Amino acid sequence: MTTLDLSRVHAEASAPHRLAVALREIARRSPGETAIVAAAGGPDRRRIDYASLAAMVDGIEQAVTAARPVGIVVRARKIESLVAIAAACGAAGVPVALLADDARDLAGELRDWTVVDDSLAVPASGLSRPSGYDEGPPHVVVATSGTSGPPKLVQRTWDAVLAAARLAEQWHGLGWLLVYDATRWAGIQVWAQSLLTGGRLIVPALRDPDTVARAIVDEQAAILPATPTLLRRLLTSADRSLLSQAKLARITLGGEAADGPLLEQAKAAFPGARISHVYATTELGEVFRVTDGRPGFPAAWLGREMPGGIRLSARRDGELLVQLSRDSTDVATGDLVELRGDRYEFTGRRSDVIVVGGAKVLPRRVEDLLRSVPGIAEARVYGQPSAITGELVAAEIVLVDPLPAGATPESVRAAALAACREALEPHGVPRILDIVSRIKTTSTGKASRRPVATTP
Amino acid sequence: MIASIPDAIATAIRTVLHDTGRSAREVESSMLLATDLGLDSLDLAQTIVLLERSLGVDPFRAPSGARPAIRTVGDLISVYTEAVASTATKS
Numbered sequence: 001m002t003t004l005d006l007s008r009v010h011a012e013a014s015a016p017h018r019l020a021v022a023l024r025e026i027a028r029r030s031p032g033e034t035a036i037v038a039a040a041g042g043p044d045r046r047r048i049d050y051a052s053l054a055a056m057v058d059g060i061e062q063a064v065t066a067a068r069p070v071g072i073v074v075r076a077r078k079i080e081s082l083v084a085i086a087a088a089c090g091a092a093g094v095p096v097a098l099l100a101d102d103a104r105d106l107a108g109e110l111r112d113w114t115v116v117d118d119s120l121a122v123p124a125s126g127l128s129r130p131s132g133y134d135e136g137p138p139h140v141v142v143a144t145s146g147t148s149g150p151p152k153l154v155q156r157t158w159d160a161v162l163a164a165a166r167l168a169e170q171w172h173g174l175g176w177l178l179v180y181d182a183t184r185w186a187g188i189q190v191w192a193q194s195l196l197t198g199g200r201l202i203v204p205a206l207r208d209p210d211t212v213a214r215a216i217v218d219e220q221a222a223i224l225p226a227t228p229t230l231l232r233r234l235l236t237s238a239d240r241s242l243l244s245q246a247k248l249a250r251i252t253l254g255g256e257a258a259d260g261p262l263l264e265q266a267k268a269a270f271p272g273a274r275i276s277h278v279y280a281t282t283e284l285g286e287v288f289r290v291t292d293g294r295p296g297f298p299a300a301w302l303g304r305e306m307p308g309g310i311r312l313s314a315r316r317d318g319e320l321l322v323q324l325s326r327d328s329t330d331v332a333t334g335d336l337v338e339l340r341g342d343r344y345e346f347t348g349r350r351s352d353v354i355v356v357g358g359a360k361v362l363p364r365r366v367e368d369l370l371r372s373v374p375g376i377a378e379a380r381v382y383g384q385p386s387a388i389t390g391e392l393v394a395a396e397i398v399l400v401d402p403l404p405a406g407a408t409p410e411s412v413r414a415a416a417l418a419a420c421r422e423a424l425e426p427h428g429v430p431r432i433l434d435i436v437s438r439i440k441t442t443s444t445g446k447a448s449r450r451p452v453a454t455t456p
Numbered sequence: 457m458i459a460s461i462p463d464a465i466a467t468a469i470r471t472v473l474h475d476t477g478r479s480a481r482e483v484e485s486s487m488l489l490a491t492d493l494g495l496d497s498l499d500l501a502q503t504i505v506l507l508e509r510s511l512g513v514d515p516f517r518a519p520s521g522a523r524p525a526i527r528t529v530g531d532l533i534s535v536y537t538e539a540v541a542s543t544a545t546k547s
Contacts, residue, residue, distance in 0.1 A: 356498070357497060357498070384505055385517075386501040386504065386505065387501075387504070387514070387516035387517050388497050388500055388501035388504060388516065389497055389498060389501045392498070392501050392502060392505060394505075417475055417476075417477070418477065421476070421477060426498065427498060429476075431472075431475070431498065431501065431502035431505070432502070432505055432506075433475070
Protein backbone atom coordinates (compact mmCIF):
# COMPACT_ATOMS: atom_id res chain seq x y z
CA MET A 1 0.00 0.00 0.00
CA THR A 2 1.04 3.60 -0.32
CA THR A 3 2.94 4.86 2.66
CA LEU A 4 0.51 6.34 5.10
CA ASP A 5 1.49 8.87 7.64
CA LEU A 6 -1.08 8.35 10.33
CA SER A 7 0.97 9.99 13.02
CA ARG A 8 -0.91 13.27 12.47
CA VAL A 9 -4.22 11.47 12.98
CA HIS A 10 -2.92 9.87 16.13
CA ALA A 11 -1.52 13.11 17.44
CA GLU A 12 -4.55 15.26 16.72
CA ALA A 13 -7.62 13.11 17.31
CA SER A 14 -8.60 12.44 20.91
CA ALA A 15 -8.44 8.78 21.90
CA PRO A 16 -12.17 8.02 21.64
CA HIS A 17 -12.29 9.54 18.12
CA ARG A 18 -9.00 8.13 16.91
CA LEU A 19 -10.18 4.82 15.50
CA ALA A 20 -12.97 6.40 13.44
CA VAL A 21 -10.70 9.22 12.25
CA ALA A 22 -7.96 6.78 11.26
CA LEU A 23 -10.38 4.53 9.37
CA ARG A 24 -11.74 7.52 7.42
CA GLU A 25 -8.26 8.79 6.66
CA ILE A 26 -7.09 5.41 5.36
CA ALA A 27 -10.34 5.01 3.39
CA ARG A 28 -9.79 8.40 1.77
CA ARG A 29 -6.25 7.59 0.67
CA SER A 30 -6.56 3.88 -0.17
CA PRO A 31 -10.27 3.08 -0.36
CA GLY A 32 -9.85 -0.38 -1.89
CA GLU A 33 -7.18 -1.53 0.56
CA THR A 34 -8.23 -4.60 2.57
CA ALA A 35 -9.13 -3.79 6.16
CA ILE A 36 -10.49 -7.15 7.26
CA VAL A 37 -10.45 -10.68 5.93
CA ALA A 38 -13.21 -12.49 7.81
CA ALA A 39 -13.75 -16.27 7.89
CA ALA A 40 -10.21 -16.66 6.51
CA GLY A 41 -9.11 -20.17 5.61
CA GLY A 42 -12.77 -21.23 5.17
CA PRO A 43 -15.24 -21.40 2.29
CA ASP A 44 -17.15 -18.24 3.32
CA ARG A 45 -14.16 -15.91 3.35
CA ARG A 46 -15.16 -12.23 3.16
CA ARG A 47 -12.98 -9.24 2.35
CA ILE A 48 -13.91 -5.81 3.68
CA ASP A 49 -12.02 -2.79 2.36
CA TYR A 50 -11.32 0.41 4.25
CA ALA A 51 -13.94 2.38 2.27
CA SER A 52 -16.72 -0.05 3.25
CA LEU A 53 -15.60 -0.16 6.85
CA ALA A 54 -15.43 3.65 7.10
CA ALA A 55 -18.91 3.89 5.52
CA MET A 56 -20.26 1.50 8.16
CA VAL A 57 -18.73 3.65 10.89
CA ASP A 58 -20.31 6.81 9.39
CA GLY A 59 -23.76 5.22 9.25
CA ILE A 60 -23.62 3.90 12.80
CA GLU A 61 -22.24 7.16 14.19
CA GLN A 62 -25.18 9.08 12.70
CA ALA A 63 -27.67 6.57 14.11
CA VAL A 64 -26.00 6.64 17.54
CA THR A 65 -25.94 10.43 17.59
CA ALA A 66 -29.63 10.53 16.70
CA ALA A 67 -30.71 7.88 19.23
CA ARG A 68 -28.54 9.17 22.10
CA PRO A 69 -28.42 5.88 24.03
CA VAL A 70 -26.94 5.63 27.52
CA GLY A 71 -24.48 3.11 26.18
CA ILE A 72 -24.30 0.43 23.55
CA VAL A 73 -23.88 -3.29 24.07
CA VAL A 74 -22.43 -4.88 20.95
CA ARG A 75 -24.01 -8.19 20.13
CA ALA A 76 -22.60 -8.63 16.64
CA ARG A 77 -21.31 -11.90 15.23
CA LYS A 78 -19.44 -10.29 12.36
CA ILE A 79 -16.03 -8.83 13.14
CA GLU A 80 -16.61 -5.84 10.83
CA SER A 81 -19.84 -4.98 12.66
CA LEU A 82 -18.12 -5.18 16.03
CA VAL A 83 -15.24 -2.97 14.95
CA ALA A 84 -17.48 -0.43 13.22
CA ILE A 85 -19.88 -0.16 16.18
CA ALA A 86 -16.98 0.32 18.60
CA ALA A 87 -15.33 2.99 16.42
CA ALA A 88 -18.67 4.81 15.92
CA CYS A 89 -19.42 4.79 19.65
CA GLY A 90 -16.02 6.33 20.38
CA ALA A 91 -16.63 9.03 17.79
CA ALA A 92 -20.18 9.70 19.03
CA GLY A 93 -19.03 9.89 22.65
CA VAL A 94 -21.10 6.94 23.82
CA PRO A 95 -19.73 4.14 26.02
CA VAL A 96 -19.62 0.73 24.40
CA ALA A 97 -19.61 -2.78 25.88
CA LEU A 98 -17.98 -5.68 24.06
CA LEU A 99 -19.14 -8.89 25.68
CA ALA A 100 -18.02 -12.39 24.79
CA ASP A 101 -20.57 -15.20 24.65
CA ASP A 102 -19.69 -16.45 28.12
CA ALA A 103 -20.16 -12.96 29.57
CA ARG A 104 -23.66 -12.39 28.18
CA ASP A 105 -25.14 -12.95 31.63
CA LEU A 106 -23.39 -9.80 32.76
CA ALA A 107 -25.40 -7.74 30.25
CA GLY A 108 -28.06 -7.51 32.98
CA GLU A 109 -25.80 -4.99 34.70
CA LEU A 110 -26.12 -2.82 31.57
CA ARG A 111 -29.86 -3.20 31.08
CA ASP A 112 -30.41 0.48 30.29
CA TRP A 113 -27.98 0.23 27.42
CA THR A 114 -29.06 -0.29 23.83
CA VAL A 115 -28.17 -3.54 22.10
CA VAL A 116 -26.81 -3.29 18.56
CA ASP A 117 -26.37 -6.42 16.46
CA ASP A 118 -25.27 -7.19 12.90
CA SER A 119 -28.25 -5.27 11.47
CA LEU A 120 -26.44 -2.16 12.81
CA ALA A 121 -29.79 -0.61 13.68
CA VAL A 122 -29.69 1.61 16.77
CA PRO A 123 -33.14 1.58 18.39
CA ALA A 124 -34.26 4.90 19.89
CA SER A 125 -34.04 5.04 23.66
CA GLY A 126 -35.57 7.54 26.02
CA LEU A 127 -33.43 6.64 28.98
CA SER A 128 -31.11 8.94 30.83
CA ARG A 129 -27.73 7.87 32.12
CA PRO A 130 -28.01 5.54 35.11
CA SER A 131 -26.12 6.01 38.30
CA GLY A 132 -23.20 3.67 38.85
CA TYR A 133 -21.56 4.43 35.55
CA ASP A 134 -20.21 7.90 35.98
CA GLU A 135 -20.10 10.32 33.10
CA GLY A 136 -16.63 11.23 32.02
CA PRO A 137 -15.08 10.38 28.69
CA PRO A 138 -16.66 7.59 26.65
CA HIS A 139 -15.16 4.27 27.63
CA VAL A 140 -15.11 0.63 26.66
CA VAL A 141 -16.59 -2.05 28.91
CA VAL A 142 -15.16 -5.55 28.60
CA ALA A 143 -15.51 -8.73 30.63
CA THR A 144 -12.48 -10.19 32.39
CA SER A 145 -11.35 -13.58 31.18
CA GLY A 146 -12.29 -15.54 34.26
CA THR A 147 -9.08 -17.60 34.16
CA SER A 148 -9.24 -17.95 37.92
CA GLY A 149 -12.72 -16.69 38.81
CA PRO A 150 -16.08 -15.78 37.31
CA PRO A 151 -15.93 -13.08 34.60
CA LYS A 152 -16.79 -9.55 35.65
CA LEU A 153 -17.25 -6.26 33.82
CA VAL A 154 -14.40 -3.77 33.81
CA GLN A 155 -14.28 -0.28 32.39
CA ARG A 156 -11.39 0.82 30.16
CA THR A 157 -10.54 4.19 28.70
CA TRP A 158 -10.00 4.54 24.96
CA ASP A 159 -6.50 5.75 25.83
CA ALA A 160 -5.79 2.35 27.36
CA VAL A 161 -7.34 0.53 24.40
CA LEU A 162 -5.17 2.38 21.90
CA ALA A 163 -2.01 2.62 24.00
CA ALA A 164 -0.51 -0.54 22.56
CA ALA A 165 -0.83 0.54 18.92
CA ARG A 166 2.68 0.75 17.54
CA LEU A 167 2.89 3.61 15.17
CA ALA A 168 6.37 3.11 13.78
CA GLU A 169 6.52 2.93 9.99
CA GLN A 170 7.59 -0.72 9.89
CA TRP A 171 4.33 -1.73 11.53
CA HIS A 172 2.12 -0.22 8.82
CA GLY A 173 0.08 -2.22 6.34
CA LEU A 174 0.86 -5.67 7.76
CA GLY A 175 -1.36 -8.73 8.05
CA TRP A 176 -2.42 -9.35 11.65
CA LEU A 177 -3.86 -12.67 12.65
CA LEU A 178 -6.65 -12.49 15.22
CA VAL A 179 -6.83 -15.77 17.10
CA TYR A 180 -8.15 -14.17 20.27
CA ASP A 181 -11.80 -13.46 20.89
CA ALA A 182 -12.44 -10.00 19.38
CA THR A 183 -14.36 -8.92 22.49
CA ARG A 184 -11.54 -9.71 24.92
CA TRP A 185 -8.89 -7.26 26.00
CA ALA A 186 -6.15 -9.11 24.10
CA GLY A 187 -8.31 -9.37 20.97
CA ILE A 188 -9.39 -5.73 21.07
CA GLN A 189 -5.76 -4.68 21.12
CA VAL A 190 -4.98 -6.81 18.08
CA TRP A 191 -7.78 -5.42 15.88
CA ALA A 192 -7.20 -1.89 17.12
CA GLN A 193 -3.48 -2.06 16.30
CA SER A 194 -4.12 -3.62 12.89
CA LEU A 195 -6.71 -1.06 11.83
CA LEU A 196 -4.91 1.97 13.31
CA THR A 197 -1.85 1.11 11.25
CA GLY A 198 -3.66 0.46 7.97
CA GLY A 199 -3.11 -3.28 8.34
CA ARG A 200 -5.11 -6.28 7.21
CA LEU A 201 -6.94 -7.93 10.08
CA ILE A 202 -7.14 -11.65 9.36
CA VAL A 203 -9.81 -13.53 11.30
CA PRO A 204 -9.76 -17.31 10.81
CA ALA A 205 -13.07 -19.04 10.06
CA LEU A 206 -12.43 -21.50 12.89
CA ARG A 207 -9.83 -21.80 15.61
CA ASP A 208 -8.75 -25.34 14.75
CA PRO A 209 -5.03 -25.59 13.93
CA ASP A 210 -5.48 -26.40 10.23
CA THR A 211 -7.84 -23.48 9.57
CA VAL A 212 -5.54 -21.11 11.44
CA ALA A 213 -2.53 -22.40 9.46
CA ARG A 214 -4.44 -21.99 6.18
CA ALA A 215 -5.42 -18.44 7.14
CA ILE A 216 -1.78 -17.61 7.96
CA VAL A 217 -0.56 -18.91 4.61
CA ASP A 218 -3.42 -17.85 2.29
CA GLU A 219 -3.66 -14.33 3.69
CA GLN A 220 0.07 -13.87 4.22
CA ALA A 221 -0.17 -13.03 7.88
CA ALA A 222 2.93 -11.27 9.20
CA ILE A 223 2.07 -10.83 12.84
CA LEU A 224 0.74 -13.53 15.11
CA PRO A 225 -0.22 -12.47 18.62
CA ALA A 226 -1.06 -15.60 20.63
CA THR A 227 -0.89 -17.30 23.97
CA PRO A 228 1.71 -20.06 24.37
CA THR A 229 -1.16 -22.56 24.56
CA LEU A 230 -2.55 -21.46 21.16
CA LEU A 231 0.91 -21.45 19.57
CA ARG A 232 1.69 -24.90 20.98
CA ARG A 233 -1.54 -26.25 19.53
CA LEU A 234 -0.71 -24.76 16.15
CA LEU A 235 2.81 -26.22 16.20
CA THR A 236 1.82 -29.68 17.34
CA SER A 237 -1.41 -30.19 15.44
CA ALA A 238 -1.43 -28.15 12.23
CA ASP A 239 -0.46 -29.55 8.84
CA ARG A 240 3.36 -29.29 8.72
CA SER A 241 3.64 -28.71 4.98
CA LEU A 242 1.16 -25.87 5.28
CA LEU A 243 2.96 -24.28 8.24
CA SER A 244 6.27 -24.37 6.40
CA GLN A 245 4.81 -21.91 3.85
CA ALA A 246 3.99 -19.32 6.52
CA LYS A 247 5.78 -16.00 6.25
CA LEU A 248 5.34 -14.75 9.78
CA ALA A 249 7.58 -11.83 10.70
CA ARG A 250 6.60 -11.52 14.34
CA ILE A 251 5.10 -13.74 16.98
CA THR A 252 4.02 -11.93 20.11
CA LEU A 253 3.30 -14.23 23.01
CA GLY A 254 1.37 -13.13 26.05
CA GLY A 255 -1.13 -14.15 28.66
CA GLU A 256 0.90 -17.06 29.97
CA ALA A 257 4.57 -17.87 30.45
CA ALA A 258 6.32 -19.46 27.46
CA ASP A 259 8.61 -22.39 28.21
CA GLY A 260 11.97 -23.06 26.55
CA PRO A 261 10.92 -26.07 24.45
CA LEU A 262 8.00 -24.12 22.97
CA LEU A 263 10.26 -21.18 22.04
CA GLU A 264 12.72 -23.59 20.40
CA GLN A 265 9.92 -25.30 18.46
CA ALA A 266 8.57 -21.94 17.32
CA LYS A 267 12.01 -20.79 16.17
CA ALA A 268 12.44 -24.00 14.17
CA ALA A 269 8.98 -23.80 12.60
CA PHE A 270 9.11 -20.07 11.80
CA PRO A 271 12.80 -19.26 11.24
CA GLY A 272 11.96 -15.83 9.80
CA ALA A 273 9.89 -14.69 12.74
CA ARG A 274 11.03 -12.54 15.60
CA ILE A 275 9.51 -13.99 18.74
CA SER A 276 8.79 -11.75 21.65
CA HIS A 277 7.12 -12.42 24.91
CA VAL A 278 5.10 -9.70 26.61
CA TYR A 279 4.72 -9.65 30.34
CA ALA A 280 1.58 -7.74 31.27
CA THR A 281 -0.95 -7.85 34.06
CA THR A 282 -4.54 -6.68 34.16
CA GLU A 283 -3.69 -3.97 36.68
CA LEU A 284 -0.34 -2.77 35.29
CA GLY A 285 -0.69 -3.27 31.54
CA GLU A 286 2.52 -4.14 29.68
CA VAL A 287 5.46 -4.28 32.12
CA PHE A 288 8.24 -5.62 29.92
CA ARG A 289 8.93 -7.47 26.71
CA VAL A 290 11.53 -10.22 26.23
CA THR A 291 12.86 -10.57 22.71
CA ASP A 292 15.87 -12.86 23.02
CA GLY A 293 13.83 -15.99 22.39
CA ARG A 294 14.64 -17.51 25.77
CA PRO A 295 12.15 -18.28 28.54
CA GLY A 296 11.68 -15.95 31.49
CA PHE A 297 13.78 -12.79 31.71
CA PRO A 298 17.45 -11.97 32.45
CA ALA A 299 18.27 -12.28 36.15
CA ALA A 300 20.09 -8.94 35.93
CA TRP A 301 16.77 -7.16 35.48
CA LEU A 302 15.76 -7.82 39.06
CA GLY A 303 16.42 -4.96 41.44
CA ARG A 304 17.61 -2.56 38.78
CA GLU A 305 15.73 0.34 37.28
CA MET A 306 14.53 -0.56 33.79
CA PRO A 307 13.58 1.70 30.90
CA GLY A 308 10.42 3.56 31.84
CA GLY A 309 11.41 3.61 35.50
CA ILE A 310 10.06 0.14 36.26
CA ARG A 311 11.76 -1.85 38.99
CA LEU A 312 11.26 -5.60 39.49
CA SER A 313 11.81 -7.51 42.69
CA ALA A 314 10.76 -10.84 44.15
CA ARG A 315 9.25 -11.76 47.46
CA ARG A 316 10.84 -14.50 49.49
CA ASP A 317 8.32 -17.03 48.17
CA GLY A 318 9.20 -16.06 44.59
CA GLU A 319 6.23 -13.80 43.80
CA LEU A 320 7.26 -11.13 41.29
CA LEU A 321 6.76 -7.55 42.48
CA VAL A 322 6.61 -4.55 40.16
CA GLN A 323 7.28 -0.96 41.12
CA LEU A 324 6.11 1.30 38.31
CA SER A 325 8.04 4.37 39.41
CA ARG A 326 10.39 5.40 42.18
CA ASP A 327 7.67 6.82 44.39
CA SER A 328 4.98 4.21 43.83
CA THR A 329 4.58 1.10 45.94
CA ASP A 330 5.32 -2.45 44.89
CA VAL A 331 2.47 -4.26 43.17
CA ALA A 332 2.22 -7.99 43.81
CA THR A 333 1.70 -9.70 40.46
CA GLY A 334 0.59 -13.13 41.62
CA ASP A 335 3.22 -14.63 39.29
CA LEU A 336 5.91 -16.84 40.79
CA VAL A 337 9.48 -16.76 39.46
CA GLU A 338 12.51 -18.91 40.14
CA LEU A 339 16.19 -18.29 39.42
CA ARG A 340 17.55 -20.79 36.89
CA GLY A 341 21.07 -19.98 35.75
CA ASP A 342 21.14 -16.41 34.46
CA ARG A 343 17.36 -16.19 34.07
CA TYR A 344 14.31 -15.78 36.20
CA GLU A 345 11.71 -18.17 34.84
CA PHE A 346 8.00 -18.15 35.54
CA THR A 347 6.86 -21.16 37.51
CA GLY A 348 3.17 -20.34 37.63
CA ARG A 349 0.48 -18.21 39.19
CA ARG A 350 0.28 -18.10 42.96
CA SER A 351 -3.45 -18.78 42.60
CA ASP A 352 -2.75 -21.83 40.40
CA VAL A 353 -0.88 -23.57 43.18
CA ILE A 354 -2.53 -26.89 43.95
CA VAL A 355 -2.55 -27.77 47.63
CA VAL A 356 -2.50 -31.52 48.24
CA GLY A 357 -2.80 -32.44 51.89
CA GLY A 358 -1.10 -29.17 52.82
CA ALA A 359 1.77 -29.56 50.34
CA LYS A 360 2.03 -27.13 47.42
CA VAL A 361 2.34 -28.21 43.81
CA LEU A 362 3.10 -25.85 40.92
CA PRO A 363 1.06 -27.07 37.94
CA ARG A 364 3.48 -25.63 35.37
CA ARG A 365 6.32 -27.76 36.66
CA VAL A 366 4.20 -30.90 36.20
CA GLU A 367 3.03 -29.73 32.76
CA ASP A 368 6.61 -29.10 31.60
CA LEU A 369 7.57 -32.57 32.79
CA LEU A 370 4.61 -34.24 31.06
CA ARG A 371 5.37 -32.43 27.80
CA SER A 372 8.94 -33.76 27.89
CA VAL A 373 7.66 -37.36 27.73
CA PRO A 374 7.94 -38.81 24.18
CA GLY A 375 4.47 -39.14 22.67
CA ILE A 376 2.92 -36.22 24.57
CA ALA A 377 2.13 -33.04 22.62
CA GLU A 378 0.22 -30.97 25.15
CA ALA A 379 -0.56 -31.14 28.84
CA ARG A 380 -2.79 -29.33 31.28
CA VAL A 381 -2.59 -29.76 35.05
CA TYR A 382 -5.29 -28.69 37.45
CA GLY A 383 -6.46 -29.26 41.00
CA GLN A 384 -9.19 -31.85 41.42
CA PRO A 385 -11.16 -31.13 44.63
CA SER A 386 -10.97 -33.91 47.16
CA ALA A 387 -12.67 -34.31 50.53
CA ILE A 388 -9.68 -36.32 51.75
CA THR A 389 -6.66 -34.22 50.70
CA GLY A 390 -8.24 -30.88 49.74
CA GLU A 391 -7.06 -31.25 46.18
CA LEU A 392 -5.42 -33.86 44.01
CA VAL A 393 -3.14 -33.20 41.06
CA ALA A 394 -5.04 -34.05 37.89
CA ALA A 395 -3.83 -33.80 34.31
CA GLU A 396 -4.98 -34.05 30.75
CA ILE A 397 -2.59 -34.96 27.97
CA VAL A 398 -2.86 -34.79 24.19
CA LEU A 399 -0.82 -37.41 22.34
CA VAL A 400 1.24 -36.72 19.26
CA ASP A 401 -0.16 -38.11 16.03
CA PRO A 402 1.28 -40.45 14.90
CA LEU A 403 2.67 -41.94 18.10
CA PRO A 404 6.39 -42.82 18.22
CA ALA A 405 7.14 -46.27 16.81
CA GLY A 406 6.11 -49.03 19.17
CA ALA A 407 4.20 -46.73 21.53
CA THR A 408 0.54 -47.11 22.45
CA PRO A 409 -1.65 -44.59 24.28
CA GLU A 410 -1.44 -46.83 27.35
CA SER A 411 2.36 -47.07 27.20
CA VAL A 412 2.70 -43.29 26.87
CA ARG A 413 0.38 -42.80 29.84
CA ALA A 414 2.39 -45.30 31.91
CA ALA A 415 5.66 -43.62 30.90
CA ALA A 416 4.24 -40.23 31.90
CA LEU A 417 3.27 -41.48 35.36
CA ALA A 418 6.66 -43.17 35.77
CA ALA A 419 8.46 -39.95 34.77
CA CYS A 420 6.41 -38.01 37.33
CA ARG A 421 7.09 -40.54 40.08
CA GLU A 422 10.77 -40.29 39.27
CA ALA A 423 10.99 -36.48 39.32
CA LEU A 424 8.28 -35.29 41.71
CA GLU A 425 7.32 -35.66 45.35
CA PRO A 426 4.50 -38.19 45.80
CA HIS A 427 1.85 -35.47 46.24
CA GLY A 428 2.94 -33.84 42.96
CA VAL A 429 2.34 -36.93 40.83
CA PRO A 430 -0.94 -36.67 38.89
CA ARG A 431 -3.53 -39.00 40.38
CA ILE A 432 -5.90 -38.46 37.52
CA LEU A 433 -4.33 -38.59 34.07
CA ASP A 434 -6.68 -38.50 31.11
CA ILE A 435 -5.83 -38.70 27.44
CA VAL A 436 -7.92 -36.13 25.58
CA SER A 437 -8.13 -34.99 21.96
CA ARG A 438 -7.61 -31.33 22.84
CA ILE A 439 -6.82 -29.18 25.84
CA LYS A 440 -9.62 -27.03 27.13
CA THR A 441 -8.73 -23.36 26.91
CA THR A 442 -10.40 -20.30 28.35
CA SER A 443 -11.94 -17.74 26.03
CA THR A 444 -8.61 -15.89 26.18
CA GLY A 445 -6.73 -18.88 24.80
CA LYS A 446 -5.05 -19.88 28.03
CA ALA A 447 -5.01 -23.38 29.41
CA SER A 448 -7.76 -23.61 31.98
CA ARG A 449 -6.79 -24.30 35.59
CA ARG A 450 -10.21 -25.41 36.59
CA PRO A 451 -11.35 -28.99 36.90
CA VAL A 452 -13.45 -30.40 34.09
CA ALA A 453 -17.04 -29.63 34.93
CA THR A 454 -18.65 -32.68 36.48
CA THR A 455 -21.87 -30.99 37.45
CA PRO A 456 -24.23 -29.32 34.98
CA MET B 457 -24.24 -49.74 31.69
CA ILE B 458 -23.91 -49.47 35.45
CA ALA B 459 -21.15 -51.46 37.10
CA SER B 460 -22.00 -53.21 40.34
CA ILE B 461 -20.70 -51.28 43.32
CA PRO B 462 -18.24 -53.95 44.55
CA ASP B 463 -16.90 -54.35 40.99
CA ALA B 464 -16.52 -50.57 40.58
CA ILE B 465 -14.63 -50.34 43.88
CA ALA B 466 -12.34 -53.24 43.03
CA THR B 467 -11.63 -51.72 39.60
CA ALA B 468 -10.87 -48.31 41.11
CA ILE B 469 -8.47 -49.76 43.68
CA ARG B 470 -6.68 -51.85 41.03
CA THR B 471 -6.33 -48.73 38.85
CA VAL B 472 -4.80 -46.83 41.78
CA LEU B 473 -2.31 -49.62 42.44
CA HIS B 474 -1.47 -49.88 38.73
CA ASP B 475 -1.09 -46.10 38.24
CA THR B 476 1.24 -45.83 41.20
CA GLY B 477 3.50 -48.59 39.92
CA ARG B 478 2.36 -51.30 42.33
CA SER B 479 1.10 -54.64 41.17
CA ALA B 480 -2.67 -54.89 40.89
CA ARG B 481 -4.16 -57.70 42.91
CA GLU B 482 -7.43 -59.30 43.89
CA VAL B 483 -9.54 -57.05 46.07
CA GLU B 484 -11.78 -58.66 48.68
CA SER B 485 -14.32 -56.99 50.92
CA SER B 486 -12.69 -58.14 54.14
CA MET B 487 -9.36 -56.51 53.22
CA LEU B 488 -8.07 -53.59 55.27
CA LEU B 489 -7.45 -50.63 52.97
CA ALA B 490 -4.26 -49.47 54.69
CA THR B 491 -2.71 -52.68 55.95
CA ASP B 492 -3.73 -55.24 53.34
CA LEU B 493 -3.83 -53.07 50.24
CA GLY B 494 -1.29 -50.43 51.28
CA LEU B 495 -3.55 -47.48 50.41
CA ASP B 496 -2.56 -44.12 51.89
CA SER B 497 -4.69 -40.96 51.97
CA LEU B 498 -3.63 -39.92 48.45
CA ASP B 499 -4.57 -43.39 47.18
CA LEU B 500 -7.93 -43.15 48.90
CA ALA B 501 -8.53 -39.66 47.48
CA GLN B 502 -7.77 -40.98 43.98
CA THR B 503 -10.09 -43.97 44.53
CA ILE B 504 -12.91 -41.61 45.48
CA VAL B 505 -12.43 -39.45 42.36
CA LEU B 506 -12.41 -42.57 40.17
CA LEU B 507 -15.57 -43.82 41.85
CA GLU B 508 -17.29 -40.48 41.34
CA ARG B 509 -16.64 -41.02 37.64
CA SER B 510 -17.90 -44.60 37.52
CA LEU B 511 -20.76 -44.37 40.03
CA GLY B 512 -21.67 -40.69 39.74
CA VAL B 513 -21.55 -40.00 43.50
CA ASP B 514 -19.01 -38.73 46.01
CA PRO B 515 -20.37 -39.60 49.46
CA PHE B 516 -17.38 -37.89 51.10
CA ARG B 517 -18.05 -34.48 49.62
CA ALA B 518 -21.48 -33.98 51.18
CA PRO B 519 -21.16 -32.56 54.66
CA SER B 520 -22.41 -35.23 57.00
CA GLY B 521 -22.17 -35.68 60.71
CA ALA B 522 -20.71 -38.81 62.16
CA ARG B 523 -19.40 -41.05 59.43
CA PRO B 524 -18.36 -44.58 60.30
CA ALA B 525 -14.64 -45.18 59.95
CA ILE B 526 -13.62 -46.48 56.54
CA ARG B 527 -11.20 -49.26 57.28
CA THR B 528 -12.05 -52.11 54.95
CA VAL B 529 -13.13 -52.55 51.34
CA GLY B 530 -16.47 -53.67 52.80
CA ASP B 531 -16.86 -50.29 54.58
CA LEU B 532 -16.38 -48.54 51.24
CA ILE B 533 -18.97 -50.79 49.62
CA SER B 534 -21.59 -49.93 52.25
CA VAL B 535 -20.92 -46.17 52.09
CA TYR B 536 -21.29 -46.21 48.29
CA THR B 537 -24.32 -48.53 48.35
CA GLU B 538 -26.06 -46.09 50.67
CA ALA B 539 -25.00 -43.03 48.65
CA VAL B 540 -26.12 -44.53 45.32
CA ALA B 541 -29.45 -45.58 46.85
CA SER B 542 -30.11 -42.13 48.31
CA THR B 543 -29.28 -40.47 44.96
CA ALA B 544 -31.68 -42.88 43.24
CA THR B 545 -34.57 -42.06 45.59
CA LYS B 546 -33.96 -38.31 45.28
CA SER B 547 -34.21 -38.25 41.49
